[in-house]
Amino acid sequence: MKTPTPTAALLSWYDRHARVLPWRTSPEDRSLGVLPDPYHVWLSEVMLQQTTVAAVKDYYTGFLALWPRVEDLAAAPEEDVMKAWAGLGYYSRARNLKKCAETVAFELEGRFPDTEDGLKTLPGVGPYTAAAIASIAFDRPAAVVDGNVERVLTRYFEIMTPLPDAKPEIKARMAELTPVERPGDFAQAVMDLGATICTPRNPACGLCPWMDDCAGRIAGTAPSLPRKAPKKAKPNRAGAAFVLVRAQDGAVLLRRRPPKGLLGGMSEVPGTIWSEDFDGDGSEALTQAPIPAEWHKRLAQVTHTFTHFHLTLTVYRATAPADYQLPEGHWWSPPSELAGEALPTVMRKVVETGLT
DNA sequence: GAGCCGTGGTT
């Protein structure tokens, strides 16, 4: 019996071990010619950018329940999209998701481009996502390279060049391995292998369909790959947040953040700047409160870590005076609506602390 | 090219 190619061996493994995921068409169904809806593939791939499968699942089903077709998403108010995305992080993805849906629905007659180049022109669709959609939704032999593929291939070929310099070589290797038949299954197979066997630490090499030929396993370097440039330390920033409560119904004062940048377009309670040299716990913070009132400092501070800094917020609470004038761009969110607001996680912590 | 951009789970 002839030794199967690495590609064939992995596809055979995938036929037996493919993960069952809400947005995935099983290898059995794909073998019968059933391809997934490009809208579903696109939605899942955008949500999965730098985000775990476990975190994505409920958001994915929730979005499809709210907006079953790309035309529905295109017609939705952006505010509703931000509310539905709240908690998932990287909020520019949600803004680009809406833009992309509009492009597809209003300029492309509801059909996603079926080539990498065409897909890459869409907002929020970069090299990875374009290749993933082309491969998974249209079975085009695109070289799909994500973090899993980088890890699996640097180990299999023992690529010692650190990332991101190794990316061109990884892309070339993936292109060589990707078959004309079943390219979508192959891309998902490498990613499943990386997620379940060839994990960052303690890879289960004994269970790997590529163990016989893996240069990293043979050399013993696999667990240390891929090599990466060291990351910079995160600085600490501090600030204060003000939870203003309306007496009659316990509603909380909210406002919208600027449309771009950190937490762009999301909602928040009023607060100070977040800075490395700011004492959110000191009396200076109160000078930036939305109104001069009897602000009560909460004992527990809120800590939160963003991509590039640690944040510590001191939370103050006050009851709004009866004649309080609602500032421009602010609104009252009663308890029944608070859960549905476009509040990022850090702000949910703040509100929780403020109301406790 | 390198910095910006969230969150939650794992080690």
Next chain:
DNA sequence: TAACCAAGGCT
């Protein structure tokens, strides 16, 4: 517990 990490894209 602090660090690391996840189906990256944009500027």
